[in-house]
Amino acid sequence: MGKIVIRVPATSANLGPGFDSIGVALHLYLTVIVEEKTEEWRVNHALGPDVPNDKQNLIVQAALAVNPKLKPHQLTVMSDIPVARGLGSSSTAVIAGVKIANELGEMDLSLADQVTIAAKIEGHPDNVAPGLLGDVVVSDYDGESATTVKLGMPEGLKMLAFIKNESLLTSESRKVLSDELPRKQAVVGSSVANVMVAALATNNWELASHMMERDQFHEIARTKLVPELPMIRETAHKFGIYGTYLSGAGPTIGTFGTEPQLIVLRQKLSDMDVKGSLRIFDIDRQGATVNAE
Structure with missing residues (x-):
């Protein structure tokens, strides 16, 4: 298997009165390159000492939550998204983990399944839904499954x-x-x-x-x-x-x-x-x- 390149947009959630339920995807990205198999998970990044570079990294944790049988790989992570600023930095990591599990585990998850899994990990769907689907998304998560409707922000x-x-x-x-x-x-x-x-x-x-x-x-x-x-x-x-x-x-x-x-x-x-x-x-x-x- 060659390199896998995953790109996840930043998101802005709680869109006005859409508390925990409406968010929009932005042109600002987390990129994860899945490289060769390794003995232990290695996450190469320049995001600072507070972001783990081993299996404790949120991306790896999310991937293993979806599929615990995944073999370790080396990941290279690049992000333009500021951390803990209300632009979905943790949600992009969760989405990247879901995508990694889906690709490496050949799970063939539907987008609806991916939203539900990511919402379960995140606890609410308003960031992960637009991160996976793009544009503005209205969503609900009842603790078991997520329901989404993708709308369109006006052009321009x-x-x-x-x-x-x-x-x-x-x-x-x-x-x-x-x-x-x-x-x-x-x-x-x-x-x-x-x-x-x-x-x-x-x-x-x-x-x-x-x-x-x-x-x-x-x-x-x-x-x-x-x-x-x-x-x-x-x-x-x-x-x-x-x-x-x-x-x-x-x-x-x-x-x-x-x-x-x-x-x-x-x-x-x-x-x-x-x-x-x-x-x-x-x-x-x-x-x-x-x-x-």
Whole structure:
């Protein structure tokens, strides 16, 4: 068997009111090259000392969770995705592991099977589903199986990501969330999410972008951890741009718009000296690939 090249896009999840259920794939990638068999798993990377280079690496752990009988191989890993910034870095590793298990184990898993397996490992589907399928995906995971619907973001849209300089672990960010919501607030959150999905499905971006800013499930609580969210949203509104939301658990903040709109917004935010990087990403429409399939 020759080298296997797996490419997995970054993802932005919790798309507005789509808490743990709606995410989008971005043109930013983890690439894993599966090379020769070895005595022990070896993972070559330049991602820093905190990322294991043996079988403790999350990619290998995910692959072995899918197929414990896999023989060790050497992996070379390259990633443009910042770690613990709300852009699905751990999810891309899980997806790569599922793909490795499927290829090396000749398991012939369907994409639906791969989403369910990855969601089971990750605990929720909102990153792994768009990572595997591409574009924007609405998904559900009931603990046994994942159900997905792939939609399409309007052509010409890109995302401006404000990526804070410091990381924010999902586990830490979840601690500020309440275990319960008042029924009235939950109904509002659910109805807003329903309208946003319907608007995306009918290509009504004006409506979808407004609904995206009305989350009731997590943004209110997490704003204390990412106080730049209302400031960026208000600045975007001054240019007529809607569709700003907290990406994943944060601290990245995403804003959708056309490239000319986002260039103007990026310049304005740069002039305001926000503490982080500002990058414009295309939307990945294809999802994870094996040997550029």
